[in-house]
Amino acid sequence: MINWKIQLKGTWTLLKKELLRFWRVVFQTVAAPVITGILYLLIFSHVLDGRTEVYAGVSYSAFLIPGLIMMSLLQNAFANSSSSLVQSKVMGNIVFILLTPITYIQFFIAFLIAAIVRGLFVGLTIYLLASFYIDLPIMYPGYVFSFAILGGALLGTFGIIAGIWADRFDQMAAYQNFVIMPLSFLSGVFYSIHSLPPFWQKISHFNPFFYMIDGFRYGFFGQSDTSPHLSFLIVLTFFIILTGLSIKLLKTGYKLRG
């Protein structure tokens, strides 16, 4: 049995490599999504601020910011683990990890934490920049923090699964464009689901992104479309299911080991 210090060093090295990987292309991995988020904020708040009030006493711009933060956080957590994996597979350098004693658990932890860190970094940067635009106090920091971490973890795990499955960059783009993008846009980032017709309200309840964004927003305003505890439970359930699947794929070496 390899001692825990060696295992810890191995995990830390893989995590460090993953963090440095996205930091080396920080304009692409952090600056670009931050700019996109801020542009959404400026345009939507310019058009809709003062015309609509989603929650009582909360301006549309204030309502929008937590949604944009969470959407960017989730998209970037997914992008980090999935793009790193698919890139390593296509370029063949995944072999450098496969040849080592790194276990599937260590692999999972390192990729997961790196995904969460990138998501948080993007989300925090948007929050700080948005603070110059509008005063946005956080009512319940514990909720904000919990949903940010759990949401990043869920999408990071989903990214690991997608990265293992995809063999080509276009397959990964399909995931981004046909799964992640629609689910995040239709999750209540820009609106409250109560403004939707009853049928679409019901449909929205099947979208896990809705619970992540709604729970995260509760932390800012103490108001939400559904109970934050129910949201947390649902997101946690999704995370546990995807973690199980991800670990199973890594353990069996699906599409990684011949």
Place this chain on the structure above:
Amino acid sequence: MEKAIVFKNIKKSYGSVQAVNGINLTIYQGEFFGLLGPNGAGKSTLINMLAGIVKSTSGTIKAMGFDVEKNYQEARHSLGIVPQELVFDPFFNVREMLRFQAGYFGKGRENYDWIDEILERLDLTEKAFTNMRQLSGGMKRRALIAQALAHRPPIIVLDEPTAGVDVELRQRLWAFMKDLNQSGHTIVLTTHYLEEAENLCKRIAMVNRGKLVALDDTKKLIRKNSAKNLNIKIDNLDEQKILKILKSFKVFIKNEILSISLENLEELNDIIVLLKKNKIKFFDIQTTEPDLEKVFLQMTKK
């Protein structure tokens, strides 16, 4: 002698294709061992199974006594594998890659001196801070070799490490490998440069169509399969006719030279008699010492 690597009745199939078919092979600690075979013979599949990149269909493989599947962590700690494909990570420089690679094996700052030594021995010191993307093909190959050595493994497996690299690197690499071998490391080499294998490896295994077709001490293997080589230059060489006349001998035709592996020197006289009898004119004849290439061709011919 202690065993370094043991392949026990290893099989690997891809659908109906049997890539490796029941190989039994033991490589001992401290050996400089050659694993030879034509393209598609199963050498890389064997190495990939040893590395844990490919799972065997049946059989067991052990590295330094550890099963590569059941005790894969311990087994991989003892292995340093240089993959055949020229792969690299474009985000990092050479030194970073080596430090990461050692870090995956739990090695930290205490290993930095060793990494500097590897860089020095493979003439990579000047490129230590160069991004992997900016290296030439030969330099990338050096970096790949360095990565396999970064955690100082007792067994080093080189899968065609000199394919497409210049003479200088080959000489540097082999000098380094000889030093490592003398200091107790087990070296396993696959190469298409048979002269290299002949000069470096004390023992050689030949694989063909997934089966082990030869395994012996290099010198014995060469002697056992051929006493001498006879090379004859023939006027107006008619391959079909010659092969028919000399059908009882091991004949190869290369660059219009008839090359015959003699099992004993008496065969020399028989061949000359046969050629004269069939009115075949030859204008040059010479005998040479046998080499691995002839043995390889004999052992792997269809």
